[in-house]
Each structure stands twice: as structure tokens, then as C-alpha cells.
Amino acid sequence: MAETVTPTARDVPPPASTRRERTGWYVYDWANSAFQTTVITVFLGPFLTTVTELAAGCELGADTCDGYVHPFGIRVAAGSYYPYLISLSVLLTVFVLPVMGAIADRSMHKKRLLAGAAFTGAGATVAMAFVTGDRYLLGGALFLIANISFGAALVVYNSFLPQLGGPDERDGISSRGWALGYLGGGLLLALNLVAVTMFSEDGNPQRSLDLARWSIVSAGVWWAVFTLVPLRWLREHPTAAALAAQRGNVLTDGFRQLGRTLREIKAYPLTLFFLLAFLVYNDGIQTVITLASQYGTEELRLEQDTLIVTILLVQFLAFGGALLLGMLARRIGAWETILLSLVLWTGVIVAAFRLPAEAPLPFMILGGAIGLVLGGSQALSRSLFSQLIPAGREGEYYGFYEISDKGTSWLGPLAFGLVFQLTSSYRVGLVSLLIFFVVGFLLLLAVPIRRAIVAAGNPPPRVL
Template sequence: MAEVTAATPVDAAPPPSTKRERTGWYMYDWANSAFQTTVITVFLGPFLTTVTELAAGCALGADECDGRVSPLGIGIAAGSFYPYLISLSVLLQVFVLPVVGAIADRTPRKKWLLAGFAFLGAFATILFAFVTGDRYLLGGLLFLVANISFGAAFVVSNSFLPQLANPDDRDKVSSRGWALGYLGGGLLLLLNLVAVTLLSQDGNDQRTLDLARWSIVSAGVWWALFTVLPLLWLRDRPVVVTERVGPRGNVLTDGFRQLGGTIRHLKAYPLTLYFLLAFLVFNDGIQTVITLASQYGTEELKLEQDTLIITILIVQFLAFGGALGLGRLAGRIGAWKTVLLSLILWTGVVVAAFWLPAKEPVPFMILGACIGIVLGGSQALSRSLFSQMIPAGKEGEYYGFYEISDKGTSWLGPLAFGLVFQLTNSYRVGIVSLVFFFVVGFFLLLAVPVRRAIVAAGNTPPRVL
């Protein structure tokens, strides 16, 4: 069979996007943020840790638990199971997400690829209804499926961004999507807060555990329901192939072939990869804070579940405004400088978290407000900035690498946190390790010549960086 060349010329302008199409793209942020907020940030850490402690023989509601479980015959502390599980999910994503991105670049029906992973993740989340008693292994398996599907669907979603906005508008479009995501995630969390407040009973720890489980299930229902809107409003675009790829096979084999070619030619875009390295470092710290905040508040600070939920609501709704506000700031001083500023603020947040007093909800809420201000903007602007450095036709593939440390997935942070807890039995000591990720990430990003990286990828830089 003959070699194939571009399905669409590389220098051809993509069809202009409509307001309806961009709104559809924003709505996937609205849909999937329920999983990020309700499941990962608030309920899953304490819920799965409690289920694991039950499997370790600890009494429900016990203040301390030194029990151990043995998944796959490996003995670990019950409190370390969830952080280790997060690290395992990211290790699996290292292999899965770049392949998913490469396939997304090769298929002319990308929104249906988005649908497949989104509905798979939502279904796995809904199945948490069966994680009762001491079924911590079932909970761990469902989390792996849901989190990997979550990341894969977001890779596909992110790859739409360069097709929806020109270089000068991407910061604004990305920030709007992220802001709407925080608003949607916050709304479902508010509904769960009302349910927990009205239905919980003092001294009834089993009822509290059940409410957490059904809150997790509600996120799966929300995720599936609102994914229908982007499927209706987004449109598939022609495939852009920038190089000869050999005989045409199916989408799956062509995707593996494209990924293999890119891995062999990574040195062609060293500045893009250097930015990606900086992002993987500092965003690993961000995601660790997000993922383990509720576990830190519950286990170390001894805060009640309603305090944690109120704090996350503060984070969500302030992140809505923060994403839009930092997006406007990026329009004035540039996305690169704005992200650097946010990393300085993140460092201060982690240092302050170490000194938080136990059983005092107000300082924890104030810290949550600070997180909300910088959270949405740092993530949205990193996404749009990276889109400028991606070669045409490889958006999904590069976002596959990007997503390894984005939207609820991190690797080294939870691993370091879990190891420190294993050695010291103190979550407070573990939080100190996260300063490393923000400081190193800051200096790595500072060293990236962003404008040169954009030009080297064959793209036109925005007016302000």
C-alpha cells in the first residue's frame, strides 16, 4: 500500500469555530469537574481511607489507626493506600495517555473518542455504589479505571483548543472553560453539602460513610449527563497529518505509529519538551495539594467533613473568579509571567499549610481562599500556553504527555507524601516535601524561552507572552 500524506494541508486554516461550539467545549469542563471536585478533592480520600482502615481491622470512627493491609501481598499502612493508588494510576497513564492522544490526532471522529472515555469513567464512578464494608480493593480498581478514563477524555478535550481559538484568544478561551468547570464542580459540591448537612447524624459514622459514597456516585451521574452537551455542540475537524506515516492501517495502529515517530523525533522540539518538564514538576505539586487536601484536613487537622466541603466550595467559587481574573492579567502581562507569579503564591500556600493549627476550621478556610485565587488561573494559562508550542497535527499526542500531571493526576508528590507518612506517621511532615515542586518548577519555567519555543513549533506567537 502506498504511503499516505496529509489529509488536510498543514498550512490550511482550520474552519472557524462558532460560539455554540466553544460553549460545547466549555461544557465538558463543567461535566468532568464534578469528578475532580466531589470525588478526588473531597470525598474519595477520606472515604477510601476509611474503607481501607476497616479492612485493616480498625474500628469505624477511630481517631488513630496503625493497621495494615496487603493488596497483592504487599503490606502497607492503611493511611498510605490512597496516595500509593494515585501514584499507580499516574504510572499507568504514562503509558495510556500519549497513545490516546496519538489516536485522537488520527481519527476524524474525535468527539466520539471523547464520549467513549468520558462515559467509561462516569460508569466506573457510579459503580462506587457497591464499595461497601471493607471492599477497599474494589474501590481501588474502580478509581484506577475512572481516573485513567478521566485523564484520557481530558487529553481529547484539550486537543480541541488550538482548533477553537487563534493564538491571541487561547488564554481567554482556556480560562473561560476552566472557570466554568470550577463553577459546575462547585455547584454539585454545594448540593452534596446540603445533603450531608441534612441527612448526617451525630455519632453515626456509618451514615456519614454512606453519604460520602453516594456523593461520589452523584459525580458519575453528573459527568455522564453533561457530557451529552459537548457531543451535541462540538464538531469533528479534518485530520491534519504533518508527515508521511507509511501504509495506512486503522486509527489504532496509525496512532501507535504516529506516537512512535514522535518519540523518535522528540529532539526536534526541545523547548516544548523543556516547558513540559517544568509543567510536570510544578503541576505535580498543585495536583498533590488538591488531591490530598481533604485527607490532610481529616487525618492531621482533625476537621469535620462539613468544614472540608465548605472550604472546597470556597476554593471552587473563588477559582471561577480567579481563572477569569488571571486570564485578564495574562492579557496584559502575558501568560508566562502570570504563571510564574502564581507559583510564588503556591509556595506560600504550602508553607502556610504546614503551620495550620489542628481542629481550627477558620485558618483552613482562609488558606482555601488563597488557593482558589491562584488555582484556576495557573492551570488554565498553562494549558493555553502549552497549546502554542505544539506542532500542527500533534495536539492530542502532546496533550497526552501533558495530561500525565494534570486534572487530578500527579505522581511524585503523592508518592513522596505517602513515603513520608509511612516513615513518620505524620501528614504535617509530608506537606513540607511539596515546596520542592513549586520552587524547582518555577526556575525551570523561568528558563524556558517561550517565544522561541512557539516559533520553533511552527506557530505564530501571541502579541503578549
């Protein structure tokens, strides 16, 4: 039963934002999601691995490659180069994001920070056009810049959310942004997959490599062009900390403020407890997304065409799923809706375990179910966290949130890998992910959400 709360003494009127401003905020989700789908999910891994294999002396189009590259004198198997880059980007992100958040909170010009991070990431993505031949080091450096900039821009972008609506409006605002992001990311991916299908040539791996490169470049162009809309339509809402910091140095003051926040964050244990719950269940979500293709090819023996159709299905159904769960949250509250979504995620894992091999239709149906629950669980987690942030600390706390989102996404794959190594079964490895959803559900259930919101100094929404 949803809990209806009465106003508190700390109730404040919702921030004054316009429909144009909120629309501009939504469009940034449309802009940056192209990087996540086209670049990270589909094209970059195989592309950069192939470039690295060329640098290792392997023939283009070879089925296997036992060669090694030596970046900065370190011996690295060509097939391990991209996974190592992901791990390095995660490590660097852990240090960058909270600092970016602290600076954003003390800046009078958050839009400039958003522009700097977004255009840096988009520029690095477009520069992948120069990753030709065996330039694997250039490709690796550009990926690190793009991925870290992607996370930094998200910190600034998310910090606008509490300024766009009151407690009762944020679930809907976050859900609409997330939904539009899945729609935009899916649209560009579909266009790129059509181009790859039309222009690829059998027996010509160089053409496939070139098509992958230009698909990656298109995501950078998409990201940069559509970022112009939020930069035009969003307005600055300086926090008290930003107004107080006008006479100081934003960068050095931001570092000092981050240090103070790390010392003072223990004053908000319930906010930290929510972050712990989010870390656990979101790691399960990210692992399912990351390993679904591997499970489909290795365990279910499905063709690549089936996987591509399923990826697109997930993208477009996540658009509707985010809106659907956003509407449900208005009736029963974001907290209970997220708990319900975790129950549905548990059902997805059980159903995936029972999928028959070489059966595309059941796999695509399950992909549709993932799409329906995926966008809503992520969008509502973002909006619920906005209620748990002390006023004026949005950037810093969303820096920690993004670390929980991106910086710990190795736990689920590690569990999956260890179980597979012990059992040689992808199905058993998949079942091991149930622990993330069950434990995440129990942790989130244990958060006294109304008390956590009030403890952060915020008025709770009408329905929790």
C-alpha cells in the same frame, strides 16, 4: 514588560469555530470536574478505605484498624489499599494517555473517543453503587477504570483547544473552561455536603457510608449527563494526519505514530523544556491541594467543618480566579501571568507556614487566596502549551502534558513525607514545597517562549 511580536511568515487565520462549539467545550469542564472534586478530593478515599477495613475484619466506625487484606495473594494493610491504588492508576496512566493522544490525532471521529472515555469513566463511577459490604476489590477495579478514563478523556478534550481559536484567543477560551469546571464541581460538592449534613445520623456509621457511596454515584451521573452537551455542540476538525489515515487502522497507526513522535520529539527541545518546568511547579500545586486537609487537621488542629467550608471556598473562588488571570493574560501575556502566579504561590506557602493553630478564619482566608491563583495558573498553562505543539499532534502532546500533570504527582508528597519523617514537623514539611515553586519559576523563566512557539511551527500571539 510584555513582549509585542510582529506577524511571521507562518501566520495563519484562526480556526473557524462558533460560539456554540466553544460553549460545548466549556461544558465538558463543568461535567468532568465533579469527578475530581466530589469523588477524588472528598469522598472516595474515606469510603474505599472503610470498605477495605470491613474486608479486613474491622468493625464499622472503629477509630483504628490494624487488619490486612490479601488482593491476589498480596498482603496489604487496609489503610494502604487506597494509596496503592492511586499509585497503580498513575503507572497505568503513563502508558495509556500518550497512546490515546496518538489515536485521537489520527481519528476522524474525536468526539466518539471523547464519548467512549467519558462514558466509561462515568459508568465505572456510577457502578460504585454496587460496592457494598466488603467488596473492596470491586471498588478498586472501578476506581482504576474511572481514573484512567478520566485522564484519557481529558487528553481528547484538551486536543480540541487549538482548533477553537487562534493564538490570541486560547488563553481566554482555556480560562473560561477551567472557571466553569470549578463552578460545576463546587456546585455538586456543595449539594452532596448538604445532603450528608441533613441525612447523617450520630452513631450510625453505616448511614455515613451509604451517603458517601451515593455522593460518588451522583458525580458519575453528573459527568455522563453533561457530557451530552459537548458531544452535541462540538464539531470535528480532522487534522492532516487524520485525513491521511482514513485508509489505515487508526489503532495500529496510532501506536506507530507514537513511536515516531517519541523518536522525533527531540526536535522540539524548547517544548520539552516547558514540560519540565510545568512538571516541577505543577507538582507543587498538586501537593498543596492534596495535603491541605492533612495540614489543617494534624498541624492546625481544625475541625472537619472548617475544612469543608474551605474546600468549597477554594472551588468557587477558583472560578473567579481563572477568569481574572485570563483577563490579565490578555494584557501581559500568559507566560508572564503564570510567572506571577508562581510568585503568589510562594507567598501562599510562606503564609501557610505562619498560620496559627486552632484559628479557622486565617486558614479560610488563605484557602480563598489559593482559589484565586489556582484556576488561572492551571488554565493558562494549558493554553500556553497549545502554542508549543506542532500542528496535527495535539492529542499526542496533550497526552504527555497529562502525564506531567497526573503521572508525576508523587514527587511533592514524597518530599513532604521525607521532611516530616526527619523533622516530625508538618510546617517544615510544607516549607519544603517552596523548592517546587522556586525551581519551576526559574525553569519557566528560562524558556524563550517566542522562539519555542515559532520552533513548533506556530504563529505567536501578539502579546507574550
